[in-house]
Amino acid sequence: MARLLCLVILPLISVLPFSYASPLLMLSTGSSLFVEEHKQTFLTSPNADFSCGFYEVGGNAFSFSIWFTNSKNRTVVWSANPKSPVNGHGSKVTLNHEGNLVLADVNGTANWDSKTSSGKGTTAVLLDTGNLVIRDSTGTKLWQSFWAPTDTLLPLQPLTKGTRLVSGYFNLYFDNDNVLRLMYDGPEISSIYWPSPDYSVFDIGRTSYNGSRNAILDTEGHFLSSDKLDIKAADWGAGINRRLTLDYDGNLRMYSLNASDGSWKVSWQAIAKLCDVHGLCGENGICEFLPSFKCSCPPGYEMRDPTNWSRGCRPLFSKNCSKIEEYEFFKLAQTDFYGFDLIINQSISLKECKKTCLDICSCSAVTYKTGSGTCYIKYVLFNGYSSTNFPGDNYIKLPKNMVSKQSDLSCNPTKEIVLGSSSMYGMNDANKNYATYYVFAAVLGALVLIFTGTSWWFLYSKHNIPMSMEAGYRMVTSQFRMFTYRELREATGKFKEEIGRGASGIVYRGVLEDKRVIAVKRLMNISHGEEEFWAEMSIIGRINHMNLVRMWGFCSEGQQKLLVYEYVDNESLDKYLFGDVSAERLLAWSQRFKIALGTARGLAYLHHECLEWVVHCDVKPENILLTRDFEVKIADFGLAKLSKRDSTSLNFTHMRGTMGYMAPEWALNSPINAKVDVYSYGVVLLEIVTGSRISSGIKVDGREVELRDFVQVMKHILATGDVKDVIDTRLNGHFNSEQAKVMVEVAISCLEERNSRPTMDEIAKAFLACDDEDNHPAYSW
Numbered sequence: 001m002a003r004l005l006c007l008v009i010l011p012l013i014s015v016l017p018f019s020y021a022s023p024l025l026m027l028s029t030g031s032s033l034f035v036e037e038h039k040q041t042f043l044t045s046p047n048a049d050f051s052c053g054f055y056e057v058g059g060n061a062f063s064f065s066i067w068f069t070n071s072k073n074r075t076v077v078w079s080a081n082p083k084s085p086v087n088g089h090g091s092k093v094t095l096n097h098e099g100n101l102v103l104a105d106v107n108g109t110a111n112w113d114s115k116t117s118s119g120k121g122t123t124a125v126l127l128d129t130g131n132l133v134i135r136d137s138t139g140t141k142l143w144q145s146f147w148a149p150t151d152t153l154l155p156l157q158p159l160t161k162g163t164r165l166v167s168g169y170f171n172l173y174f175d176n177d178n179v180l181r182l183m184y185d186g187p188e189i190s191s192i193y194w195p196s197p198d199y200s201v202f203d204i205g206r207t208s209y210n211g212s213r214n215a216i217l218d219t220e221g222h223f224l225s226s227d228k229l230d231i232k233a234a235d236w237g238a239g240i241n242r243r244l245t246l247d248y249d250g251n252l253r254m255y256s257l258n259a260s261d262g263s264w265k266v267s268w269q270a271i272a273k274l275c276d277v278h279g280l281c282g283e284n285g286i287c288e289f290l291p292s293f294k295c296s297c298p299p300g301y302e303m304r305d306p307t308n309w310s311r312g313c314r315p316l317f318s319k320n321c322s323k324i325e326e327y328e329f330f331k332l333a334q335t336d337f338y339g340f341d342l343i344i345n346q347s348i349s350l351k352e353c354k355k356t357c358l359d360i361c362s363c364s365a366v367t368y369k370t371g372s373g374t375c376y377i378k379y380v381l382f383n384g385y386s387s388t389n390f391p392g393d394n395y396i397k398l399p400k401n402m403v404s405k406q407s408d409l410s411c412n413p414t415k416e417i418v419l420g421s422s423s424m425y426g427m428n429d430a431n432k433n434y435a436t437y438y439v440f441a442a443v444l445g446a447l448v449l450i451f452t453g454t455s456w457w458f459l460y461s462k463h464n465i466p467m468s469m470e471a472g473y474r475m476v477t478s479q480f481r482m483f484t485y486r487e488l489r490e491a492t493g494k495f496k497e498e499i500g501r502g503a504s505g506i507v508y509r510g511v512l513e514d515k516r517v518i519a520v521k522r523l524m525n526i527s528h529g530e531e532e533f534w535a536e537m538s539i540i541g542r543i544n545h546m547n548l549v550r551m552w553g554f555c556s557e558g559q560q561k562l563l564v565y566e567y568v569d570n571e572s573l574d575k576y577l578f579g580d581v582s583a584e585r586l587l588a589w590s591q592r593f594k595i596a597l598g599t600a601r602g603l604a605y606l607h608h609e610c611l612e613w614v615v616h617c618d619v620k621p622e623n624i625l626l627t628r629d630f631e632v633k634i635a636d637f638g639l640a641k642l643s644k645r646d647s648t649s650l651n652f653t654h655m656r657g658t659m660g661y662m663a664p665e666w667a668l669n670s671p672i673n674a675k676v677d678v679y680s681y682g683v684v685l686l687e688i689v690t691g692s693r694i695s696s697g698i699k700v701d702g703r704e705v706e707l708r709d710f711v712q713v714m715k716h717i718l719a720t721g722d723v724k725d726v727i728d729t730r731l732n733g734h735f736n737s738e739q740a741k742v743m744v745e746v747a748i749s750c751l752e753e754r755n756s757r758p759t760m761d762e763i764a765k766a767f768l769a770c771d772d773e774d775n776h777p778a779y780s781w
Helices: 002-014 350-359 434-445 455-462 467-474 485-491 530-540 589-609 664-668 675-690 707-719 737-750 760-768
Strands: 022-024 032-034 041-044 050-058 061-068 076-079 092-095 101-104 110-113 123-126 132-135 141-144 165-167 170-174 180-185 190-194 214-217 222-225 230-232 242-246 252-257 264-269 286-288 294-296 301-303 313-315 327-332 335-337 341-345 365-369 374-378 384-386 393-399 498-502 505-511 517-523 551-557 560-566 613-615 624-626 632-634 641-643 698-700 703-705
Touching: 032 041, 041 123, 050 076, 050 123, 165 242, 170 242, 327 350, 335 365, 341 350, 350 365, 350 374, 350 393, 485 505, 485 517, 485 551, 485 560, 530 551, 589 613, 589 624, 589 632, 589 675, 589 737, 589 760, 664 675, 675 737, 675 760, 707 737, 737 760
Parallel strands: 022 041, 286 384, 335 393
Antiparallel strands: 032 092, 041 050, 050 061, 061 076, 092 101, 101 110, 123 132, 132 141, 165 170, 170 180, 180 190, 214 222, 222 230, 242 252, 252 264, 286 294, 301 313, 327 393, 335 384, 341 374, 365 374, 365 393, 498 505, 505 517, 517 560, 551 560, 613 641, 624 632, 698 703
C-alpha cells in the first residue's frame, strides 16, 4: 500500500509550484545562472531575506540584481548593470574557472564582471546582510557588492569617499570639503541641493572638519556620517528590515519593511518639499508641489520632450540682442529659479531691475523681492519652483508679441499644468504612482528631518510620562518645550493681565526669564486625554509660518492645560473693522487685501503643507492678529484638529467654532474636513470687504436677512460687474475694483456647498494673481 501511495504522490509533487524554484546558497567555480531560468534558479541568503539573480526590468530586458525576497514587487537594492540590461534569451552569469564572476549577453560579450582572478576554489555567496561576496579558496574576500552600491545602502554597508549612490542624474556623495551632499549632475548643469546651499554646514549642525568620509546605516535605523549628520528612523529599533535609497526623484529616503504584507513605509527623508530637489523639471521648467507634484513650462516655452520632464522646456522664440525695445516682462507670481544669478543688486526698484535685464543680452529673467528691493539677474532658468511662501516674484523676458498673447495678465489666471509621471524617468508606472507616492512620502518621511532627538531624553528623565508618549518628546526642539505650571504662573504674575478670552479659555500676557513676552492661554473644558494632548502638541509645536502665531510650548499637569504663544503686540482684526473705528485706525484697502492674502496663506499652510493636515475650526476676526506692520498672525490653532493626509474627514466629540462663522456641516452632523475653515474664511472675507459684522446679522434695505439670502444678493451685484455698492462706505471709494471683485467672488464660492468650495491653496493663488504692485489710487489714500 505504501508503495502504491509513493507511486501516486511522487508525480504530484513534481508538478507543485515550489518544485520549480531551486534557490542556491553558493555559486562555485564553473557554475552559472541562466536568464531563461530566472524564476527557478537564483542565489538566496541563509535567512532567506535576500535573493540574487536575473531580475526583469522590462520586456525581454534583465539585470543581475539583489532584491528583498519578501517585499512586494521584489525591491531591488543592487544591480550589476542598472543602465545596460541584457537579453532575456541566452544571457547568463558565470563564475568562470579563473574565479571571475561574469555577466554575459546573448552574443557572449561581457556586460559586467567582478574583475577577480583567484582560480579554482572561488565561491560566490549571498550573506544575510544582502551583501554578495566572492571569496578565494582560503575564504579571503576578493569582491563584494557592498563596495559598489548603486542607489541603495543596506544596514552595515558603508558609504565612503570612493563610493556614491546614483539614481538618474542624482548623486549622494562626499564632497571635497568632506560633507555628505545630494547633487543634480545633469548633462549641462550641476547643482547641489542638500544640505541647502543657503546655509553653511555649521549652521545645520554638520562639519567639514573630518577626513574619514564615512557614513553607515546600522541595524536599528540609525544613520551616522563623519560630517556629524545623525538621523534616526521614525520607527527606530531592532528587528526591522530597512534600506536607505536615493529615489529617482532625487530625494534620499529611509524605508522600513512591513513584514506582514511586504509593503514599505518611509521612516525618514532628506527633502521635505519635493521642489527643493534641483533639476526635477529640467531647464526652464517650473516645479509646483501643492496640491500635488507638477511640472510646467512658463509662457513662451514648451516641453522639450513630452515623455521626459528632466529635459525641461525650450523657448518658442530666438533672442535678438540688437533690439531690446522688442522685449517685455511677464510676471510669474511667487516663482523663482534658484541659483545661476548673473548679478545681485540691493535696494533698487522693480523698474531699475527690469532695465538692467534688458541691457544684458544673456539675461533671461529677473527675480525681485519687494520688501528688500533685491534684484536677481538670471542668465540660466534652472531649478524653477512656485510656492505661496516665496517672498518675491519672477519676471521672465519675452518678446512683446508673446507677452500680449498671455491670458495670465488678467486676474485669476488659468494655466494648464502637465503632470510628471514615473514613466518620464524611465520607471514602470505599475511600480510607481507619482502623485500618491509624494504625498505618502511627505507625510511619513519628514518626521526626523525637522527636529532633533536630544531634548526628549532630558524631559523624559525629569517627568513621569507614559512610555507611549516618548515619540512626542523626540519631536520637541529648543524652540518648543514643556513648561511647568509654576513657571507660567510666575511669568504671568499669577495670571494677572488678561488680554483675551474665548469659549476654550482665557489668554494672559506674561514675560519669561529670558525677557521674551508671551501669551499664555489657560484652557477650559478640555476633553483631550493626556496622551492625545501630548501627541497633538508634538505636531502643533513644529508648525512655523510667517502668518501663524508661533507656539513656543505648553503645560500639562493634571487638570492644568496651558498653551504658550509668541506675543503679538497689536490688536486683532475685529478692532480695526467693526464699531466706532477712528479714521486713523480704519484699514485702507491695501491693508485689507494684504490681510485677506496673509490669512489665506496661513490657512493654506495648515491645510496643505503641514506634516499632518491641521483644521483650525475657529476662523474669525478675533483670531486674526495684526502686527504693527499689519502682517497677519493667525492665532488659537493650538486646539485645532489634526488629520492624517490620507483621511477624508475628522472625528469630533462636540461642535467647535463660533456662531455665525460655523459651516452648516456642524449642525447637519456631516463629516468634517478642512472645508469648514474655508466657509469661515468666506464669512471673514465678506466682513473685510463690507466692514460689517455679517456673522451677527445682516440688513438689506432695512430688513434683516439670513446669510444664504445675502449671498444671493451678492451674486446679483457681482453679475453687474460693479461691486462698489458692497464695499465699506468708510473707504470713500478708495479701493481696487479688480481685487474687490475677486475677493467677493472668492467669498461667495467659500459659502457654497462643501464640495463646491475652493481650497485655501487655490484661494491664495487667486489673490496672488491680483497682487498688483503698480500704483493705484487705493494705495495712495
